[in-house]
Amino acid sequence: MNHGKIIFLLLALSALLRAQTLEVVTTTPDLADLARRIGGKTVTVESLTRGGEDLHQVNIRPSMLARLREADLLVEMGLDMEHAWLPALLKSARNDRITPGRDGFVNASVAVKARANEDQGKGVHQHPLGNPHFNLDPVAMGRVADLIAERLTALRPADRELYESNRKAFAADLDDHLKSWRDRLATLEGATFIEYHETWGYFADRFGLKILGRIEPRPGVAPGPRQMASLAGDARKAGAKLVVGRPPHRQDLEKMAELIEGRSLAIDPMSRLDEEGGYLGFMDRVVTDFVDLLKPKASGR
């Protein structure tokens, strides 16, 4: 057999293997987990980020372009969450299958009633379309899973039953977890906390918690001592005992916790690639942390 035939056979084999699965690319590990659960063995899923990033300053890597070039389906959060890196990659990738408007492009936020930004108009770094952190609302993510199932079905109608069955299984799993989370947080209903950046509104709304205010005076602007002291005064009056933000802001979180004689929680607002239990495991960890840290101090960290 000459080399030409061998190459042809390898190419044919490669094409055959490729035809067997849909290449799904997501912008976050949360979305990747949902796509895996709905798509099952019919998809191979890759997340462009690992979960610890600030999604406004993701490192653009050459492999991202390669993944987008091959993708059959792209799932993004939307609401300008990925505006600083995804549009440029999409333009360069030149993949018609995942062009906005095609079945292969999913803007997850269209399945969600976006929460208005309370910091809108206060300064720079705005999301005029709404708060993009809806992944912290499990009910919203249930709808995103429905949307993913719908698009996978459009791309691969022969596997409709599988996607429907996986969607139902995920919905049932989500309901079970939701019931458990609501039960665990029920005793803390109305509890107040402080966030660093406008992030946790969806979570607070879903589980009956209250956000007193934000450490950032304006989005993307680091707090000064006066802002910290003023917020701490309000927090003491309101009885807020928890400060939540991303790990890079740990120092400010701890400082604020000290000022209000409370606790701080440094946590990324999305799951990590290696998160045990995927998205539901992440939300489980979030609920556990909130329950532990909102409880009276004797039993907390």
Added chain:
Amino acid sequence: MTSENHRTGLIVLSLLALVAACRGQGTEVERRIAELEARQNQQIAELKENYEARIAGLETEIRGLKGQVVDLGSDLRQDLERELQELANSGPAGDALGQTTIFSNVRNPALGVVGEFIWSGSSLDDDFSLYERFALRGVEITIAGEVDDALEYYVALHIDEDEGLELEEAFALARNLLPDTFSLKFGRFNVDHGKTSPLHEHELPIVDKPGVIQDYLGGSLRGTGVELHHWLPLGDDLLRWSLGVFNTADSDAHVIGGPLAGEHHHHEDEDLLPGERGLENFAFNARITAIFELTPDSTLQVGGSLLWAPEQRGVLEHDHEDEDEDDEEPIIRDLEKLTLSFDLTYRNIDPSDGSGFEALAEFLFNSQETGDPETGEVDRHHAFGFHVVGEYHLDQWLSLGAAFDWYERALEPGESWDVGAFVTWKWNEFNRLRLEGRWYEDTTFGEDYVLVLVQWTTTIGNHGHPLPW
């Protein structure tokens, strides 16, 4: 007679027997009908019983399911219903779908403004006004958008105190008109040569473009022409190349410090020589670069660029306005310029907090002819130079770094070098302050000197996030 009677009797007997037989058969049919009716009734009763049992089971199941729904939280169901209603009622999105004006706003351009203000002070004894001032280096207005799904356009205007309004770039970019990952850029734009030259000054990690870039390429190497781009994946890495042909190898700079302080342009379009031009008179540029993903947080880019400008015009000491009056003045047409650049960029940034390190080194070789119109003599100059910039990011807002620059002068004997350090503070995505100190070894003043610069860069409106390669 007797035989007839017998026959009649036999017939009667036969009829009687037939009637008797028929009567017996009728009884059997009735019996069978009765049996069937009984069986049917029994089956109906069984079916009824069976269905009633199943209905009862289903009712029990439905009651159970309803109970579970209630257990999951009636408020959750209310939330869902409310949100669905809100989605249905969300007016603006629906309104936006219907075009109500003559011109659709779908393709409206994005507008952006970047302003750069610089204060400078120097260690020079005499008050050299160029170095002791607060200056508006310039305001750049950008207009960018899409003509359709295949064509984008980009216009950058520069306004400053000295030159007023000038056109920096105006080009169109055709992506989907070409196959694969080819794209075509045409118009007036910064040529794809090296890493530093194509950047606008406000995008630099330091205040000015390095001296070697200013001397060999004139700052931003700019041309009016067409440039073909293509990229292809190498596994998880990437290879990109471009090839351009330009009317001129023009350039633009707004230099604050160093030997070329106050320079704006090296080569002006006005210096174009008259007469017909063949393909051999155009400037050509080629670049090839590979980007390697070393780890999820780090990349290494290696690139090489070649500029060949067969007829470089700006160096002629020749006043074209007087050309008609003095037809005897000699013109030297075939001056050559060739610049070869090699660049290395390493970047390692933690995307969780923006901390990390990045470094860029560029090595340039310039070979250029100059001509004396009076004597007709042509000299060729060879020069080599390089610059290195390193920047350490403490987080996404604060960074400090150092830069070194050494080069042989492109068109005259001698060398120049400078070394500097800088601190950059972005207090938000739209505003940046930079403090830079730089020590120049500069033959212009016959002494070494230190320049201190404070640069404030502010962005209003749209700002692009292009790929960094």
